[in-house]
Amino acid sequence: MGSSIATAGYTFVVEETKEVVGEDLGLLQEKLLQLNWGVQHPASGPMRLKVWVDGDEVVKVDPDIGYVLRLLEKLVEYRTWINAIVNVERACFMDDFGTMTGYSIAAEKIAGVEVPKKADYVRTILCEGGRIVSHLIGLGSFVGVMGVHTPMQWALIAREKFLDAFETFSGQRIATSSIVPGGVRYEPTGKFIEKMVVAVDYLEKEFIPRYEEVFVDNPTLKIRSVGVGKVSKEKAIEIGLAGPALRASGVASDIRKDYPYAAYGELDFKVITKEEGDSYARYLVIWEELKESAKIIRQAIEGLPEGDYRTKFPIKVPQGEAYVNVEWARGCFGFHLVSEGGTGPYRLKMRAPSFANLWAMPEIMKNVKLADVPVIFASLYMCHGDIDR
Amino acid sequence: MEIKEALMVPFEATKKVIRVTKALFAPKATEVWWDKGVKRELHYRGKHIIKAELCIGCSMCARACPVNCIEMVPTGVKKPRAVPKVRGNECIFCGLCEDACPTKPEKAIKLTDNYSMIVEPGTWDNLYQFVFEPEGLEEAIEKAKKMEEMIEKKKREALKKKQLEDKKGEEK
Ligand code: SF4
Ligand code: SF4
Numbered sequence: 001m002g003s004s005i006a007t008a009g010y011t012f013v014v015e016e017t018k019e020v021v022g023e024d025l026g027l028l029q030e031k032l033l034q035l036n037w038g039v040q041h042p043a044s045g046p047m048r049l050k051v052w053v054d055g056d057e058v059v060k061v062d063p064d065i066g067y068v069l070r071l072l073e074k075l076v077e078y079r080t081w082i083n084a085i086v087n088v089e090r091a092c093f094m095d096d097f098g099t100m101t102g103y104s105i106a107a108e109k110i111a112g113v114e115v116p117k118k119a120d121y122v123r124t125i126l127c128e129g130g131r132i133v134s135h136l137i138g139l140g141s142f143v144g145v146m147g148v149h150t151p152m153q154w155a156l157i158a159r160e161k162f163l164d165a166f167e168t169f170s171g172q173r174i175a176t177s178s179i180v181p182g183g184v185r186y187e188p189t190g191k192f193i194e195k196m197v198v199a200v201d202y203l204e205k206e207f208i209p210r211y212e213e214v215f216v217d218n219p220t221l222k223i224r225s226v227g228v229g230k231v232s233k234e235k236a237i238e239i240g241l242a243g244p245a246l247r248a249s250g251v252a253s254d255i256r257k258d259y260p261y262a263a264y265g266e267l268d269f270k271v272i273t274k275e276e277g278d279s280y281a282r283y284l285v286i287w288e289e290l291k292e293s294a295k296i297i298r299q300a301i302e303g304l305p306e307g308d309y310r311t312k313f314p315i316k317v318p319q320g321e322a323y324v325n326v327e328w329a330r331g332c333f334g335f336h337l338v339s340e341g342g343t344g345p346y347r348l349k350m351r352a353p354s355f356a357n358l359w360a361m362p363e364i365m366k367n368v369k370l371a372d373v374p375v376i377f378a379s380l381y382m383c384h385g386d387i388d389r
Numbered sequence: 390m391e392i393k394e395a396l397m398v399p400f401e402a403t404k405k406v407i408r409v410t411k412a413l414f415a416p417k418a419t420e421v422w423w424d425k426g427v428k429r430e431l432h433y434r435g436k437h438i439i440k441a442e443l444c445i446g447c448s449m450c451a452r453a454c455p456v457n458c459i460e461m462v463p464t465g466v467k468k469p470r471a472v473p474k475v476r477g478n479e480c481i482f483c484g485l486c487e488d489a490c491p492t493k494p495e496k497a498i499k500l501t502d503n504y505s506m507i508v509e510p511g512t513w514d515n516l517y518q519f520v521f522e523p524e525g526l527e528e529a530i531e532k533a534k535k536m537e538e539m540i541e542k543k544k545r546e547a548l549k550k551k552q553l554e555d556k557k558g559e560e561k
Contacts, residue, residue: 082488083454084455086456087455170434171434171484172433186432
């Protein structure tokens with residue numbers, strides 16, 4: 001470890017070296033200290049951040065991952081085309097619809113199956129519902145790492161309404177396994193639509209105004225986050241940021257707009273971008289996307305066509321490959337699916353946005369203050385589930 | 390000032406005692422929910438119900454299960470040759486077995502809105518024995534046996550008839 005730091009151009013003095021400890025105060029100041037941030041730290045989740053600090057300043061950050069590795073990609077190889085969704089959706093429990101949609105579209109591409117229009121619309125509603133649910137927790141945990149836990153509680157109340165709608169649709173609240181190759185598994189009943197409208201109403205009429213009054217444009221929050229972890233547009237592209245973090249640096253990249261899938265091509269929505277590129281901008285992007293998603297849900301419910309919600313998907317799929325990108329809550333999620341003509345996928349590679357953000361993080365965290373580490377970490381909006389997979 | 394404070398002490402203490410006693414007899418803030426009959430949504434994916442008399446023993450459910458927790462138990466009769474048994478401990482309640490079941494109009498394997506599944510104590514032995522058994526298996530087997538017997542009888546009768554006819558034909 002010491003040598004890797006030395007090659008990176010930092011002076012690293014091993015703590016045990018006798019001359020340093022207590023004898024020369026001048027040298028002591030140069031000493032780098034390694035802090036272990038995690039594994040159970042509330043701000044980092046099941047992950048260890050090795051943080052080297054020089055006094056109060058962070059010199060280097062090295063993420064240590066793998067604590068929630070479940071071999072999802074490998075497990076998919078032992079599944080059939082339909083029941084592989086249970087592994088795909090477990091990439092992250094917060095927005096499981098996005099991943100299932102991506103996988104299903106890839107499988108349909110290889111098999112050459114056309115999905116009914118209604119299924120596309122239901123997928124859109126569910127994906128946006130998942131995005132809202134995920135963004136709510138993102139907002140809550142961003143303010144949460146600064147020590148204020150009220151927004152998280154408010155967000156969970158709003159989230160609960162969406163989970164109720166998901167339960168009405170699929171019978172489960174979190175692991176819904178509701179989107180399969182060939183469409184969606186259940187009929188979108190009137191009751192589901194009703195519950196979804198109730199949830200969106202609650203979000204727009206109760207949660208958003210109340211939250212906006214207190215936690216957006218909040219001076220204390222701004223002191224902690226404005227200008228912290230700034231990433232310029234060029235830098236963001238260079239280090240490969242994804243999702244809200246990329247859009248907060250002024251890059252208008254959104255798969256829903258660029259390569260429309262499901263019903264996004266027919267709906268009207270904006271891509272939220274901010275120019276500042278700091279933690280606060282990333283927070284605002286998540287915040288504004290929440291409103292945009294609510295709008296998309298309303299449009300999709302209005303435009304919900306009649307007809308079938310599922311077509312037959314063949315048991316054996318011909319040989320082929322497909323690469324599909326979807327705009328997941330945390331960014332662009334890629335699926336590279338390979339078929340060898342069997343009853344299940346031959347190989348699935350998932351390209352996860354959180355993983356990209358994670359390895360951009362050490363770059364962003366150079367020469368920041370120690371207290372800024374959790375703020376930047378939370379603003380990058382990562383999920384451990386899809387970092388490790 | 391000090392005297393006043395000292396005078397307040399017993400007063401404060403009584404107040405506290407009263408508050409604690411009140412709290413002791415107040416209704417509980419938390420609810421014990423599982424015996425309250427909380428209704429889940431209609432197609433909530435809970436405990437399985439397997440109806441042996443509907444099952445045709447095709448084992449589609451076992452093949453559809455992503456975690457391989459369905460075991461096909463041989464019945465000893467021809468139809469159904471085997472019926473599913475779900476290891477509840479391993480099941481992830483995805484409902485794909487229900488989707489795969491081909492019986493119409495009612496599925497032989499179904500997930501109900503029964504969500505109270507308590508195994509106590511949760512040792513490995515107990516969890517391993519937590520299995521959703523097929524319902525009405527004995528009756529189904531008996532029925533199947535009777536059916537088989539009947540079919541056998543009919544077959545035998547038909548055979549006898551044929552032989553008789555053959556004999557008659559020979560005699561003529
Ligand atoms: S609900 Fe349980 S038994 Fe049925 S397919 Fe899913 S995991 Fe298997
Ligand atoms: S429960 Fe349904 S799918 Fe399973 S063996 Fe019986 S008929 Fe076939």
